[in-house]
Amino acid sequence: MKQNALKQTRINKMYSRSELARKAGVSPMTIVRLEKGEDCRLDTKRKILLALGLNIEDKEKIFG
Secondary structure, three states: OOOOOOHHHHOOOOHHHHHHHHHHHHOOOHHHHHHOOOOOOHHHHHHHHHEEEEEEEEHHHHHH
């Protein structure tokens, strides 16, 4: 599994895992798995980026 910046970005935005999951329309377990570096569908990454107020172009910065 590869390290990513999702957890630090979420903490910097002061979102809990469940709050980010709700905003993104995904399960809190999805956030946990992604913060551990597991992979997911591109659509899920897009939802999370938008929920964090980021652009799709930031995908590499957040998910590596």
